[in-house]
Amino acid sequence: MLSRHHVAPELLGDALAGLHAHPPLVQCLTNVVAAQWTANILLAVGASPAMVDNPDEAGGFAAVAGGVLINLGTPQHDTAAAMAQAATGAAAAGTPWVLDPVGAGGLPWRTRVALDLLSRSAPAIIRGNASEILGLSGGEGGKGVDSEHTAEAALGAAAELAREHGSVVAVSGAVDHLTDGRRVVRVANGTELLTRVTGTGCALGALMAGFCAVVEDPLLAATAATATLTVAAEEAAGRSRGPGGFAVALLDELALITPAVLAERTRLS
């Protein structure tokens, strides 16, 4: 039912060139663990992060931002209220937003928060690991925030979720699987070190929100963000002895990666 989608690698390079030419303002409502890292990842690629996550300002700011990330890593009552405002504000203004349902399925309260957000407006992209996507689809999910399933195994649920909400669903894993419910793109870049640094998935969601601001097609935006992060990560892994040096090198590589290198090194299928 799902057709393999041929994304021309040049389109990925064009997307990155567009992000460099028109640095997007990315509003992040994210968790306290990944907030600094997420902002630094966005700054490294040239985007402007703005962590506006209180209920008094989040909705209004979503109308000004180029893209919005809503990440459920460490929700509290105040920030969850802000997320509802941001989703509603983004919908009203036509600002694309990305949902990262961290821990969905395994953790009941935030699963309800995620479903409430989905009922307010359709995100351009839903991004998570296999357990989270399964959990959001009504499956069992994982016991924690790390995935116990492969991205491949969640593809059916991802496609269904995509069709239900009219969103792109991006499932991260050793091979990332991205689908809009009809087409599927696989990105086979990356390194195991991405799982040894906290918040790389969270930062990927923010990059997706940034690419949504400069690229029309959310499937291309999600693919460009995934490719940018994972291609830079491969280069960074080659320069590191461990996860500490890798995280530092990843920021450096994100600042150095060019559209031509991105187009050349991305392994799509």
Place this chain on the structure above:
Amino acid sequence: MLSRHHVAPELLGDALAGLHAHPPLVQCLTNVVAAQWTANILLAVGASPAMVDNPDEAGGFAAVAGGVLINLGTPQHDTAAAMAQAATGAAAAGTPWVLDPVGAGGLPWRTRVALDLLSRSAPAIIRGNASEILGLSGGEGGKGVDSEHTAEAALGAAAELAREHGSVVAVSGAVDHLTDGRRVVRVANGTELLTRVTGTGCALGALMAGFCAVVEDPLLAATAATATLTVAAEEAAGRSRGPGGFAVALLDELALITPAVLAERTRLS
């Protein structure tokens, strides 16, 4: 009254091997300053961090986690409520938990929060610097969050606190002192650079929660965590020009340290 405890260095190596073989899920209710660092320290040694710190989920998750850290670095009303739920949930499920009473003694509200947590259930380990342990014992504590007393000077209060709650009390300092109220272990590893990076003590508490999930004896768990962090820190210090590089190298060394190296380099007395 306190007897010097001979921990066989091999037991420390075995504990680290156990953590590598059965990576624990560590729930962290910690401060916003050290949250990312703590997660990255846990990931570096191979454990799985889960920062579930809201009142709607913290109690239930404590039943699923292998160990729980409750750290009072930046408590707010919401997160303090979550901590109470987590302590109660951990006790009900038999999950070991670690209390890090940051700033206790010097700061009255959080001292009451800490005492309330202690009245709910006995932590496997209470971890702090000398001022905090003295402060929790009803002494004066320090004016801030940095210790003004040596670990040695707090040993009497630590042993009393340990006997009162049936917990291990770990006092960090140039030489770390750990006691269950009868036995004392001293760990003489480390580097002054550990005091120039924020949250190293906070991360140590999380490592202790992780080792509690794989080792029966909390005194051994606390010792293994202390040794792992401080032995890795000595190696990292040798590779750094300052605190920035040291923090990066510490994550690398935590990912590289083997049970054999740990057993060989730990200086116990």
Place this chain on the structure above:
Amino acid sequence: MLSRHHVAPELLGDALAGLHAHPPLVQCLTNVVAAQWTANILLAVGASPAMVDNPDEAGGFAAVAGGVLINLGTPQHDTAAAMAQAATGAAAAGTPWVLDPVGAGGLPWRTRVALDLLSRSAPAIIRGNASEILGLSGGEGGKGVDSEHTAEAALGAAAELAREHGSVVAVSGAVDHLTDGRRVVRVANGTELLTRVTGTGCALGALMAGFCAVVEDPLLAATAATATLTVAAEEAAGRSRGPGGFAVALLDELALITPAVLAERTRLS
């Protein structure tokens, strides 16, 4: 109307020597993005950070701290209440405090929070980028948290704000402009990489609070903090391939910089 102020470079060196000799306790009520970074910057120069930002403790602690930073990067209702307590507590105790009105002008709620803080007591220093200083002065401000104006363009508004509150106003930019409403100091150090790492401005505010604890004149304190950060940043930039390595090297250089080097390399006008 504004006179160019000749700060003798030796005074900057003396200020740094004073900070090394008497490490200040700096209370930070700051945002979740920059909290760890800010603490690490303070520790690197030898100061003691204390992130006491809850409404039950913030006011009392401001009486004990040597300097207080209030930063509006990610305010929530609880932390905004704590900020009000801290400003009042600092005023009552004579503790100098620094206001960093992140996003003021562009974001209405936090602009009101900032103005409420200013009505409680006069900060020793108000620090922001040009858009924030313009926004706080009743101008338009920026759409986000990054500045769209040059520091030079905001100098008139800065001087007016300084005279209105009896504060020093520090406007960061390619050339930093600092004024007490009568005198102006320009610091022409720095690197573009400071704009590619999140929270460097936030950390600068914390350094200013630290220098206020050891230097009488707030204009000198603000200048010494700005010079320390930007001179160290120049050295760090020379050792980095990108923003990741730069952030690490900046902490190293802040730990290594001496009063003599600071006095020699600062470019004042």
